[in-house]
Amino acid sequence: MTITHAHILQALAQVHDPDLHQDIVSLGFVKRLAIDGGRVSFAIELTTPACPVRDQMKAQAMQAVRALPGVTQVDVTMTSQVRPSRSAQSRGTSLIPTIKNVVAVASGKGGVGKSTVSANLALALAGTGARVGLMDADVYGPSIPIIVGVGTEPQITAERRIIPVEHDGLKIISMGFFMKAADAVIWRGPMLHKTVEQFLGGVEWGELDYLLVDLPPGTGDVQLSLCQLIPLTGAVIVSTPQDVALNVAQKAIAMFKKLNTPVLGVIENMSAYTCPHCGKREDIFGTGGARKSAERMGLPFLGEIPLATVIRETSDAGRPIVLSAPDSPAAKAFIAAAEQLAAQVSIRAMQGEPVKVTF
């Protein structure tokens, strides 16, 4: 029997993307299908290089095609093309036309490790080959420069546009680049709004798959400005496991809901602590609280990051753990959470309709 394109596509239609709930043929993932006698080759183009089920889909696709009579060899190439969120398509004359997805990293309470989580998520996404930017929108307490170990002032173009600092595969911008460590920003709302606007539209971001925005804690001027200036793909909520943090996190969730910004998921930071000496596990702030809260509110839970001295040390040293110890349990937790986040972004990109203004 001669193998045809139709046979192969029929076999591949048995492979489903578990996040998007559709088969990979109707999703348009199958590319460059070539048949040479019994040898079949094709590419599967995923919606993110950080796909958590990439290997599973590859194995299923190979198995499905190999099961066809007459097939002797199957070559599958895994590629990816991040799709812009629907909200990005309704931007029109946007501040940031070259950025496919903007994700805010938010919390209710301060001190839950938002910046450390942002930096490690960004590095984990970049590590998969995605083009990633990291905007430190915590104007009052910018800590991204310390965490990623960059202190250089960005270059300014002749047109007075800011060139983001490129470091470890990320494009980074932070208020911390423009001020001395001991200085303080003491501003009212309108100045904050202008800064957020400039960090979006006044920066030469170039083509990005993901821009992560590390927000200050709370539900104030910066959050509101960000949600007004651009249609965000969504927000990630970081919380520690104890009730006092989760209660405030709910306020951030309520804010995003009011601003019609999808909450892509919840990350529990400073989860269980494992003593490096005796290996005993201690739930200092409790554990699982964020997962339970997320479930109760019908939000995706993206993962738990352990409370580990090494995370704090690597952040303080400017070498985030995803880079400095990628095989450690803590780094793996960040990478897994980044994959879950990328999956949620892909899901959002397929949902909803862009709002059209015809005026």
Added chain:
Amino acid sequence: METLPVPLEIGRANLFDIKVKWQDGHESVYPGRSLRLNCPCAGCVDEVTGERVVIASSVSADVKPLGIQLVGNYAISIQWSDGHRTGIYAFDLLRKLCPCANCRVQ
């Protein structure tokens, strides 16, 4: 989780009026002047009491929208012919203001 009303298309009904097609299939046509008088900005509504402070007689009868921009994912801003432009009309507010007979009854 209840979902907020989201428009599919926002455009003109005519020179004075704004038309919104919603994703749930509903259609709203807003007389421009009534939207202008319902402006939710801090200059038109007292922020503490919620009392409307814009004086209807100070807004001309032929006020019309000159431009509309999306605000993030949740609202539009409208530039009016009387120079006013500070109002941010959230989608849920717009839906509440729908003047059609069905929406008025609810």
